[in-house]
Amino acid sequence: MTPKVFRAAVSCVRMLSTEVSKPLYGTVASHSSYVFLHSNEPSSEFPVKISTVIQRELQLRTMKLGTIVNFTWTGSPPNLPADKAVATVFSRSGGRLELPEVSLENVNDVEEILKAHIQREHATPETQEETHLYVCTHGARDCRCGEHGSEVARLLREEVERRRIGHKLKVREVGHVGGHKYAANLLIYPHGEWLGQLRAIDVPQVIDSILTRPTRPFRDRDPPILPDHWRGRMGLGKDEQISIFEEFRNRRNT
Structure with missing residues (x-):
């Protein structure tokens, strides 16, 4: 192993062992x-x-x-x-x-x-019959996406197959989506929900949460899917994502 490869491997191990302490919500780039x-x-x-x-x-x-x-x-x-x-x-x-x-x-x-x-x-x-799950597994861009993302993608496929719901949920992989430190990142469409910091243990709950919600693009007042892992939503700016999440959190705590 060359010194350069060794340093990259050490850096990857350090990143994999580091969890993000800042809030996830409000970290999705605005897009329609x-x-x-x-x-x-x-x-x-x-x-x-x-x-x-x-x-x-x-x-x-x-x-x-x-x-x-x-x-x-x-x-x-x-x-x-x-x-x-x-x-x-x-x-x-x-x-x-x-x-x-x-x-x-x-x-x-x-x-x-x-x-x-x-x-x-x-x-x-007819565009709302399926939910498409896109997991970032772009390991060459960041090892955390390759490590955590690949595991989550594999387990999502296995869970979908085990439950025999492949006609409802389609598991895909995707290139860099932004936010390596939030790996594993999952994009849920047509809902437009983005989740981050997912691990193997979260996979059943992710699927359960999706199946209990309508299959359509989410609006401003729709509660987040899996709030503890919610990064944001299509159609909202970052300030709007923060506002909606904090309003949801306040309602949940009252």
């Missing part, structure tokens, strides 16, 4: 929609930084709409060339949208489709 580009390889195998021409172009065009563009591993690689992609989109107002092909040739049309989806007043019922 999230685009997941399907990857040909697991996010656990992503390089430190991953980007494609399509991802950069789509992010540039939709940034003003409050959209985040990332990569996900669904377990079934689309096996498309680098200049094409399949995408799953979630917005606070429109729910889920599947895009069978995104390319530089049709990016203008895709941009208009995304605008219309984000501006919908209500999600259509």
Whole structure:
């Protein structure tokens, strides 16, 4: 082992043993929609930084709409060339949208489709039949995501299979979402809920909490899913996330 690799390993061990003492809530970047580009390889195998021409172009065009563009591993690689992609989109107002092909040739049309989806007043019922769980397992970006995230993703899949609820819950992996120190990070859509600092022991409770709630984009007054691990929600700024959580906590304590 080279000195550089040894230092990196020691640093990773130290980070894995460190828990975050600051509140989790209010740590999600404000966004009104999230685009997941399907990857040909697991996010656990992503390089430190991953980007494609399509991802950069789509992010540039939709940034003003409050959209985040990332990569996900669904377990079934689309096996498309680098200049094409399949995408799953979630917005606070429109729910889920599947895009069978995104390319530089049709990016203008895709941009208009995304605008219309984000501006919908209500999600259509068929977009609310499934809950998609995205766990950050981007270990090359931060070892905590690789260690904690990979374990949580594996156990979520096992628990979903054990309960035979794969038709309701889809477990995915995702690239860097921001907040390595909050690993394992879990994004729940169409709800738009973000959870952090999850461990193996939390997996059954995560699934129980999701199954007791409606499958739709959450609004301001919806109570957080798993409050002790709640980072924030799609469609809310950081100050709004803090305000909603503190209001919920005050109601719970009265």
